[in-house]
Every structure is written in structure tokens, then in C-alpha cells.
Amino acid sequence: MNAVGLIVEYNPFHNGHAFHLHASREAAGADIVIAVMSGNFLQRGEPALVSKWYRTNMALLNGVDIVLELPYMFAVQKAEIFANGAISILDAVGCKSICFGSESGDLSSFLKTIDFLSEQSDQLEENINQFMETGVSYPKAVSQAYHQLTDSSSFLDLGKPNNILGIEYIKAIKKQKSSLTPLTVARKNADYHDEHFASETIASATSIRKAIFSKDGSQVSIGQYVPEPTKLLLSEYYKEYQVFHQWENYWSFLQFRLLQSSPEELREIYEVEEGLENRLLAAAIRSGSFQEFMENIKTKRYTWTRLQRLCVHILTNTKKGQMAGPEDKAAYLRLLGMTSKGKAYLNKRKKDLSLPLVSKLSSYKGAGIQLDLKAARIYSLGVANQLSKELMIQEFKQHPIMIG
Known part of the structure; x- marks a missing residue:
């Protein structure tokens, strides 16, 4: 079975994600879609709007076949380490390709830019240091140093977050000598950081979250931007826990x-x-x-x-030395949910998986997963007392979600 991998947060799953999912399946000619999804805390250093279990449900009901958790030690990290962990999981679970959304939508421009950055690495580093001395942030210094070396339109705009992540995904594939084939599809209409709705049906997750918080839990204003399962699950979460996390x-x-x-x-x-x-x-x-x-x-x-x-x-009281470094790979595959097709895929490949598949917490005691559990406990404190207890217990009682 041909599996395509996606690296996601689904905070929450919206129409743009649905477009990316279906375009990825088509581009890869895939039978199975496997998503590596951040847990309860995300790459930009934010608590997820709703728990990873609800976001897993959104993914499965909207067309994903298998959802695996990206461990905390990779998920709440800069792009390089985030990408390295996610790629190692998709490789271990047997994906043939990875398809990511990008502002570019042109894989050749990614490959050309990566080659250029490699060839100019010494000069780029010197330029970065010069800009850093002016007091700007490292990402800003990288962008300025890069644009100082080239203004060609055939290279990527490194000021765009999804282009940056795409470059890191491809670099991780090369570094890990993975057989994954990289594919990309252009993002549709909404920019990653858009705070306002940009079209009638497609909006960024940022603008959707902003609308949600401005309406005190009401979903009316976002209905046209998210699939029906997302709308229903958001309403259900708010009804059950009386809060969206921020x-x-x-x-x-x-x-x-x-x-x-x-x-x-x-x-x-x-x-x-x-x-x-x-x-x-x-x-x-x-x-x-x-x-x-x-x-x-x-x-x-x-x-x-x-x-x-x-x-x-x-x-979360996470100390230096507990988080993944640039060379580290994931040590386990935490299964959050699957469809019947996803279950058949895992049953067929179980003996070939290069990492242990964790569906019950009692079956795996690695240090990395302890960070995930601690993060889940802290996340549960974002709701009222008794409800917090229920959310905390769910992390230990919840079996992988099964759909279909």
C-alpha cells in the first residue's frame, strides 16, 4: 500500500487542510494518508485550541487514515529539529513520500535554494553574524543574509514560514538518508499568519482561532471555513470543557x-x-x-x-538535555488514531516498522514519552478543576481512536 505522509498541527482542521490532504493523496497516488501531528503544545509555543484526541478525531473524519503523535521533544522546537523528528517518524512507518504545503508550490525551487544555501554556507554564516550584531532575531538575520546574497525570483522567499519548513523537511530527508520522496502543493488563498478571513471558504488557522476567541465559544462565524466534522467537534469540546485553550x-x-x-x-x-x-x-x-x-x-x-x-x-519544567537535538530521531511511534484502512496498513507492516508502535502507555517507558505525558497533564490545567481531572485521566485511559 502506497502511503503519503503529512506533518500537521490541525489547530483546528480547516478547509485549507482538506485541500492539502486531498491534493497530497492525488499528487502521491496514495492509498493511505499518514499524519504526524503535534500533541497538546505546538511548534509556535502555544497550547492547542482543543486536545490532541479531538484534533485526531478531526483528522480521521476528514480523510486521514493514521495519526501519530510528534513527541513534545520535537514538537515545541525550532524548524530544523521539528522537521527532523517528523521525518524520522514518517520514514519509520513506511511512507513512500511526504507532501507539504508551501507558499511556493514548486519543488524545483526548494531543491535549487537548498543547493544554493549549501554552496554559500560560509558567506551566509558570515552575513548572519553581521546582522545578528545589529540586534535582530536569528530568523530575521537569516532572511536578511540570504536576500543579501540573491534577489533572484527563482529562489524561495525565506520570509515565508511554510517555505522554511519545507526546506527543513528536505534537508532532514537527505541527512537521514531517507527514501521518502518530497512533494509540495501550493497553499490555497490564505497566508499562514493571516489574522483576517481572506476568502469565502479558505482561512488560516490563525484567523479562525482569532474569530473563535472573539465570539466566546461561538462557532457561527467560522462555519464556512471548516468542514462539518470540525465544526461539530469544536462545539462538542466547548460544551464538554467550557473552554478553548489559549x-x-x-x-x-x-x-x-x-x-x-x-x-x-x-x-x-x-x-x-x-x-x-x-x-x-x-x-x-x-x-x-x-x-x-x-x-x-x-x-x-x-x-x-x-x-x-x-x-x-x-x-512544563523541561530542562536542558531533555529535548531533542539537531541529530536526534524519534524513538517510538505513538498511535493516536486510525481508520479501518489505516489499521489494515499497520497490521500488514507491523513487523517491518523500524520503531516500536505504542498504542498503550503501559507498554513503553522511554524518557521521551514521559515528556509527552507531563505536557498532557499540564495542558489539562487549562480547564476548570473537575474537568481538568477528566482531561488528565483521559491521557492514560484513551485507546487509539478508531473510525470506520
């Missing part, structure tokens, strides 16, 4: 973690460096909300995304 739900816990920590203890947290601990502690005292806290710690040198990821690691 950073403000966790502000009191983050503030507590900061105020009870010493500078020395904060320096042990992953991604806390260069004296940031003192800035974090000062801001925790004078901030009344997460938004205010972020505005107080933001500098030109650190992107909002980088600082949000750091906050997730403080919230």
Missing part, C-alpha cells in the same frame, strides 16, 4: 513557576540563555496577563515564537 488559561501557572524560581533554576530550563532569566523574573512581577508579560519580555533579538516556546518549557 495562553491566558495558563498565565497564573506560568507566573507561579517564575515567581518561585531562582535565576539559577531558570537557567536550567531549555532555551533560557544569555541572561533572559532576569528579564523573565522582572516581567513576571509587573505583568497581569500573558499578553502583557510577552510584551514586557519581547526584544528585537528574540521572536515572539521563540519566547512562547521558552514559556512552554518553563511551564
